[in-house]
Amino acid sequence: MVDDLRKYLNHLLEKVNGLHCILITDRDGVPLVRAVTERAPPLALRPNFISTFGMATDQASKLGLGRNKTIISMYSSYQVVQMSKLPLVITFIGSDNCNTGHILSLESQIEPFLKDLEVVVADAP
Amino acid sequence: MENDLDKVVEEIMSMPNVNGCLIADPQGLCLASKGAAHVDSAGIIVAISEQACKIQPNMKPPTVCLETDKKQCLIQRHGTITGAIFKLKT
Known part of the structure; x- marks a missing residue:
């Protein structure tokens, strides 16, 4: 299952110009599936960067919006x-001039694959 | 701030057979949309126009026409701004 998802993420990576990596992690930044090109900045792939999200x-949710x-x-x-x-x-890292709207539109294409992964994370102790 | 842009969109929408209009910035983010055009399609519209520009990089950006049995979508880039017009076929 994870291999299929990784292949699919790699396929999506090729579709968006300037997109360097797609990571699916849990809340703490622990990677579950990742598709990475060699242009991705290594520091941004570390859990301590991803977990800040x-x-x-949580703070952004308190803005009343x-x-x-x-x-x-x-x-x-x-x-x-x-x-x-x-x-x-889900974390996407791309170049500064990468098409942000195109990245946002990938959400609907990845979403159907998340149900199975959610179960895995929810079951983890 | 966006009154001028809204006016242009209104003008386009008043043309015969037009049922949607979308304007996007170079980052693929929607600046204005009306009618059948969905905000989420801004990124894909900009990506289509970017790919079309690669066919003849030295020429001015081409107009892309996507056609189905009943509808038509025209995509044109002007400078950094990309516009898409959704039309019903007569």
Whole structure:
């Protein structure tokens, strides 16, 4: 199952110009499935970077605008799009000029595969 | 701020057989949309126009026409802005 999903994520990586990696992790940043190209910044793949999203989304949900779903962080040479699919988190890392709208539209294509993974994370002690 | 853009979108929507209109920025984020055009399709519309530009990189961006039995979608890039018009076929 995970191999099929990884293949599918690699296929999605090729479809979006400038997209370097797609990671599916749990709330703490522990990677479950990852599709990575050699251009992805190694530091951004570490759990201590990815897990900061958990705190950020919790704080963003307190702004009175409803529950936070997505955070887009633009850096000088990278962009990071993180989606809350609790108990899972999807992280996309791309170049700064990568098509953000195209990355956001991948959500609906990945979503059907998350149900099985959610069960795995929910069952973990 | 976006009044001028809204005016343009209204003008396009008033044309015969037009049932949707979308304007997107180079990042694939929607600036304006009306009618049948869905906000989420902005990224894909910009990606289609980017790919079409690669066919003849030295020429001005081409107009892409996606056609089905009943509908038509015209995609055109102008500078950094990409526009899409959804039309019903007569």
